[in-house]
Amino acid sequence: MPKVTIDGISIEVPDGTTILQAARMIGERDKADRHVVPPAMCYYTSLKTSGGYCRTCIVKVTKGSDKDPRPMPKPVASCRTAVMDGMEVANTTDPTLIDARNGVVEMLLINHPLDCPICDQAGECHLQDLSYENGKAASRYEFERRTFDPIDIGDTIKLHMTRCILCYRCVKVAEQLTDGRVHGVINRGDVAEISTYISQAIENDFSGNMIDVCPVGALTDKTFRFASRVWFTKPVDAHRNCENPKCSGNVVLWLKGNEVLRVTGRKDQWGEVESFICNTCRFDKKDVHAWTVEGPRKIDRHSVISQGHYQLKREQPLLASPAPNVPELAKRKELKDR
Amino acid sequence: MARKLLFEHIDKPGIRGLEGYRANGGYRSVEKALRTMSPDAVLEEVKKSGLRGRGGAGFPTGMKWSFLAKPEGVPRYLVVNADESEPGTFKDRYLMERIPHILVEGMITSSFALGAKTSYVYVRGEYFYVARILEQAIAEARAAGWLGKNILGSGFDHDIHVQVGAGAYICGEETALLESLEGKRGNPRIKPPFPAVKGLYDCPTVVNNVETIAAVVPIVNDGGEEYAKIGIGKSTGTKLISAGGNIKRPGVYEIDLGITCDEFINSDEYCGGVDGRAFKAVVPGGSSVPIVPYELFLKTPTGENRLMTYESLSEGGFAQGTMMGSGGFYAYNDAQCIVRSTWNHARFYHHESCGQCSPCREGTGWLDKVLERLEHGEGRMEDIDLLWDIQRKIEGNTICPLGDAAAWPVASAIRHFRDEFEYHVTHREKVKDPKHFAREPFRKSAKFATA
Amino acid sequence: MSARTRPITTTEGTKPFAFSETALAECRELIARYPEGRSKSALIPILHIAQAENDGWLSVNAMDAVAHLMGLRHIEVYEVASFYSMFNLHPVGTYVLDVCRTTPCMLRGSDELIHHLEKKLGIHAGETTKDGMFTLKAVECLGSCGSGPMLQCGAGYHEDLTIEKVDALIEELRARNQRTNYTDR
Ligand SMILES: Cc1cc2nc3c(=O)[nH]c(=O)nc-3n(C[C@H](O)[C@H](O)[C@H](O)COP(=O)(O)O)c2cc1C
Ligand code: SF4
Ligand code: SF4
Ligand code: FES
Ligand code: FES
Numbered sequence: 001m002p003k004v005t006i007d008g009i010s011i012e013v014p015d016g017t018t019i020l021q022a023a024r025m026i027g028e029r030d031k032a033d034r035h036v037v038p039p040a041m042c043y044y045t046s047l048k049t050s051g052g053y054c055r056t057c058i059v060k061v062t063k064g065s066d067k068d069p070r071p072m073p074k075p076v077a078s079c080r081t082a083v084m085d086g087m088e089v090a091n092t093t094d095p096t097l098i099d100a101r102n103g104v105v106e107m108l109l110i111n112h113p114l115d116c117p118i119c120d121q122a123g124e125c126h127l128q129d130l131s132y133e134n135g136k137a138a139s140r141y142e143f144e145r146r147t148f149d150p151i152d153i154g155d156t157i158k159l160h161m162t163r164c165i166l167c168y169r170c171v172k173v174a175e176q177l178t179d180g181r182v183h184g185v186i187n188r189g190d191v192a193e194i195s196t197y198i199s200q201a202i203e204n205d206f207s208g209n210m211i212d213v214c215p216v217g218a219l220t221d222k223t224f225r226f227a228s229r230v231w232f233t234k235p236v237d238a239h240r241n242c243e244n245p246k247c248s249g250n251v252v253l254w255l256k257g258n259e260v261l262r263v264t265g266r267k268d269q270w271g272e273v274e275s276f277i278c279n280t281c282r283f284d285k286k287d288v289h290a291w292t293v294e295g296p297r298k299i300d301r302h303s304v305i306s307q308g309h310y311q312l313k314r315e316q317p318l319l320a321s322p323a324p325n326v327p328e329l330a331k332r333k334e335l336k337d338r
Numbered sequence: 339m340a341r342k343l344l345f346e347h348i349d350k351p352g353i354r355g356l357e358g359y360r361a362n363g364g365y366r367s368v369e370k371a372l373r374t375m376s377p378d379a380v381l382e383e384v385k386k387s388g389l390r391g392r393g394g395a396g397f398p399t400g401m402k403w404s405f406l407a408k409p410e411g412v413p414r415y416l417v418v419n420a421d422e423s424e425p426g427t428f429k430d431r432y433l434m435e436r437i438p439h440i441l442v443e444g445m446i447t448s449s450f451a452l453g454a455k456t457s458y459v460y461v462r463g464e465y466f467y468v469a470r471i472l473e474q475a476i477a478e479a480r481a482a483g484w485l486g487k488n489i490l491g492s493g494f495d496h497d498i499h500v501q502v503g504a505g506a507y508i509c510g511e512e513t514a515l516l517e518s519l520e521g522k523r524g525n526p527r528i529k530p531p532f533p534a535v536k537g538l539y540d541c542p543t544v545v546n547n548v549e550t551i552a553a554v555v556p557i558v559n560d561g562g563e564e565y566a567k568i569g570i571g572k573s574t575g576t577k578l579i580s581a582g583g584n585i586k587r588p589g590v591y592e593i594d595l596g597i598t599c600d601e602f603i604n605s606d607e608y609c610g611g612v613d614g615r616a617f618k619a620v621v622p623g624g625s626s627v628p629i630v631p632y633e634l635f636l637k638t639p640t641g642e643n644r645l646m647t648y649e650s651l652s653e654g655g656f657a658q659g660t661m662m663g664s665g666g667f668y669a670y671n672d673a674q675c676i677v678r679s680t681w682n683h684a685r686f687y688h689h690e691s692c693g694q695c696s697p698c699r700e701g702t703g704w705l706d707k708v709l710e711r712l713e714h715g716e717g718r719m720e721d722i723d724l725l726w727d728i729q730r731k732i733e734g735n736t737i738c739p740l741g742d743a744a745a746w747p748v749a750s751a752i753r754h755f756r757d758e759f760e761y762h763v764t765h766r767e768k769v770k771d772p773k774h775f776a777r778e779p780f781r782k783s784a785k786f787a788t789a
Numbered sequence: 790m791s792a793r794t795r796p797i798t799t800t801e802g803t804k805p806f807a808f809s810e811t812a813l814a815e816c817r818e819l820i821a822r823y824p825e826g827r828s829k830s831a832l833i834p835i836l837h838i839a840q841a842e843n844d845g846w847l848s849v850n851a852m853d854a855v856a857h858l859m860g861l862r863h864i865e866v867y868e869v870a871s872f873y874s875m876f877n878l879h880p881v882g883t884y885v886l887d888v889c890r891t892t893p894c895m896l897r898g899s900d901e902l903i904h905h906l907e908k909k910l911g912i913h914a915g916e917t918t919k920d921g922m923f924t925l926k927a928v929e930c931l932g933s934c935g936s937g938p939m940l941q942c943g944a945g946y947h948e949d950l951t952i953e954k955v956d957a958l959i960e961e962l963r964a965r966n967q968r969t970n971y972t973d974r
Contacts, residue, residue, distance in 0.1 A: 052528040074734040103731030107700040186871040190703040192693035197867035425891045425930040504873035521832035523872040588935030668893045
């Protein structure tokens with residue numbers, strides 16, 4: 001069993017464990033050590049080939065292994081890098097790494113709308129947590145942000161592409177959980193988008209899980225009864241004997257009084273659902289009597305939702321002089337590039 | 339004049355066809371390898387030659403080949419990278435168009451060494467007509483028995499397929515190329531695993547540049563040691579340089595590695611000197627390598643003559659050196675504006691980012707926009723530091739080297755030509771004229787002239 | 790959108806698509822070229838053929854026909870088609886002029902060439918002339934940097950262009966009035 005040391009804390013892990021998984025094991029062993037766990041916006045344990053895209057989980061490998069102690073020249077994605085015996089990793093202990101990660105977070109935010117106060121995901125958004133913990137919100141970006149119109153993909157799911165961070169999780173859900181992927185990533189570069197291309201519904205027994213895996217408010221539940229802030233609802237664990245053999249029937253009901261506002265999968269302390277649920281459980285069972293309620297859900301995550309603040313921490317712009325005159329640029333932009 | 343290895347016969351009549359090529363000694367390396375050598379012996383010659391990848395990274399080819407995994411019962415592939423999209427680079431097109439059989443020959447000989455029964459050449463979509471030329475050459479070779487079953491009675495079977503792309507610079511990156519060859523979007527793969535273990539169709543694969551594979555022909559014909567006699571140190575053999583920009587004689591030149599940069603840019607055998615008033619800057623290896631002022635191209639920081647070798651071009655590190663890259667050489671005269679050129683570079687990377695990872699997807703666009711406003715006289719002094727900071731946050735933090743390639747031209751331009759960036763803020767009205775330096779060249783401020 | 794205009798994502802108002810017999814034979818040959826189970830490799834070459842058979846662009850109908858022929862999900866085809874810059878996702882003119890705008894060509898005058906073409910044709914880069922004859926595209930390096938400024942039209946490269954040369958080219962193309970494709974032989 002290789003031994004890896006992250007921010008000075010060691011653990012022995014099975015062969016093939018990634019740095020991120022090892023860090024989570026340390027965090028599970030002792031909550032006080034949770035700071036060694038890098039943030040992960042695209043990796044999802046139960047989705048094969050996920051991870052590697054967002055780059056928020058980068059860490060510095062200061063010692064490659066006992067066999068080859070050379071440090072790795074660049075930060076590596078901890079979610080896609082396997083540990084080696086004797087490896088030493090810096091997550092919060094290296095200022096250059098923290099700087100690099102803040103840079104990644106800034107990049108993720110430059111085109112992200114600053115509409116948290118009206119976003120349905122506010123309070124349970126991983127990007128909101130991330131920006132709260134890692135840096136300054138997109139204060140230096142003065143150009144027009146990329147926008148898309150929200151679209152309905154079927155009766156149950158809404159896509160706000162403007163908020164998407166292209167983590168590819170929903171694509172992997174569609175590929176690995178459903179029997180027919182009809183959406184994907186089209187175009188490339190910074191105009192890449194999640195899309196069905198032609199107007200089309202995503203109809204499938206398990207498509208609702210895309211909502212749960214989406215780290216931001218890009219995919220949301222259209223059946224969520226009221227535009228209610230999540231922190232005004234009461235989450236309870238519940239289950240039912242689901243007819244669908246692939247569905248665990250273990251869910252969280254978000255209640256207001258006795259009314260079921262929405263149904264989701266159960267998320268663990270890393271924000272990942274423990275087991276996927278079918279669309280019948282998620283969208284159709286909105287009567288509390290359809291469920292056996294187990295008791296209140298403990299929100300374990302260190303997150304905005306558990307801390308009760310939901311506004312982005314925003315710093316003053318760093319640039320002093322007035323913004324340039326951009327209409328002229330916009331016009332030029334229109335001329336080229338088509 | 340130095341001896342040419344790849345272009346020796348390029349002007350001979352009929353060299354594009356099999357007959358003309360054969361009449362000038364073509365396919366000798368296949369005969370020699372298949373009749374008299376073992377695959378490992380071919381690999382040994384390539385190792386001895388010191389050949390380094392000509393696609394950009396300069397990785398030793400013999401070493402790359404020896405990493406190829408050889409599990410029992412699993413096919414192996416050779417994939418030739420003819421995507422050639424690095425701005426400034428047009429050598430592979432020239433070679434494939436003029437003397438296509440040298441690539442076909444190199445692919446057969448190399449595949450024999452690697453034990454690959456099938457090889458692919460991935461040609462960028464814009465080179466459709468070049469793909470047709472290659473297809474024609476392959477058909478000729480097949481008809482003459484150089485391809486197919488039991489070639490020359492050696493028991494070695496081989497066939498080559500041409501694949502076209504459809505317009506995406508990123509498909510030059512080897513794993514994006516493999517994705518594209520599999521009929522997918524050109525998103526680079528996350529490594530490891532490397533192609534040598536899991537490449538095309540999950541099988542062990544070697545990806546090499548067109549020129550690299552063509553160079554295997556003279557290496558096998560004359561022996562690796564003979565090849566290594568040309569050049570200096572770890573830069574052996576000849577290299578194709580495609581030269582453009584403001585020079586008198588643009589074109590593709592086969593140089594002996596080790597000639598001086600001065601000879602290359604100024605002699606009539608090669609670039610023939612400046613087209614215009616005076617040289618200002620040079621990008622010697624394609625748009626991804628650092629731009630350097632003309633003086634720093636000629637001399638290393640220690641004042642020695644700079645040479646056209648991998649080592650000498652990078653002497654001085656990132657701060658004062660540059661790179662051989664793909665050999666896409668272009669020079670600037672003093673009518674050119676570095677800020678405009680940097681914006682043009684940034685726009686290119688913005689356009690070509692695949693969009694998979696956040697620093698490159700978002701950062702390349704940001705660079706483009708800030709540079710655009712600077713170039714158009716609408717920037718601010720702080721923009722220069724902002725650019726520096728953005729490029730720094732892209733570099734090293736991405737999935738593939740395109741992120742670095744987008745960052746370096748910006749970093750090097752600011753490093754060497756910061757005063758020109760400042761001028762764009764202090765002389766906003768002047769730079770609104772798109773030909774601002776064509777009429778009156780930019781003069782270095784005293785601060786920079788001495789620095 | 791900075792990189793391209795929005796694709797046409799509906800079949801409404803576009804004509805039906807069917808491969809010609811010769812194209813179909815070529816596609817079948819392409820599909821057979823790859824190892825067992827790897828025929829998706831033929832997707833890009835087949836999209837080129839479909840584009841050439843559909844007046845130079847890939848409509849939803851054309852892409853759906855490709856998906857059907859190859860046994861792929863429609864989204865797999867849309868994803869690939871929208872990634873590559875040579876695939877047009879909206880109608881284009883009889884001639885598509887791909888003018889290189891990248892740095893080495895810029896050093897040799899591509900900005901002026903593009904500007905001249907915009908004025909001459911009365912359109913901006915990215916647009917099509919009213920008579921449907923020309924689509925002007927400013928594209929990235931085409932691997933002809935020593936002979937810039939240059940443009941590609943169909944399979945052919947037109948290099949070392951001057952204002953006079955490009956004017957003559959435009960007249961010649963206009964007189965010929967015959968579609969060119971990248972796949973032309
Ligand atoms: C963004 C990017 C673009 C590249 N483009 C090319 C290319 O057009 N042609 C090429 O031969 N190599 C290109 N490369 C390098 C290839 O990834 C790979 O290293 C090369 O094909 C290996 O061949 P070699 O060892 O013979 O040089 C590119 C790399 C990157 C990161
Ligand atoms: S929609 Fe959500 S899950 Fe899908 S890629 Fe975007 S952010 Fe990720
Ligand atoms: S660095 Fe750029 S091109 Fe490379 S994988 Fe990331 S987004 Fe794609
Ligand atoms: S979580 Fe590792 S790169 Fe996104
Ligand atoms: S820059 Fe125009 S062809 Fe290369």
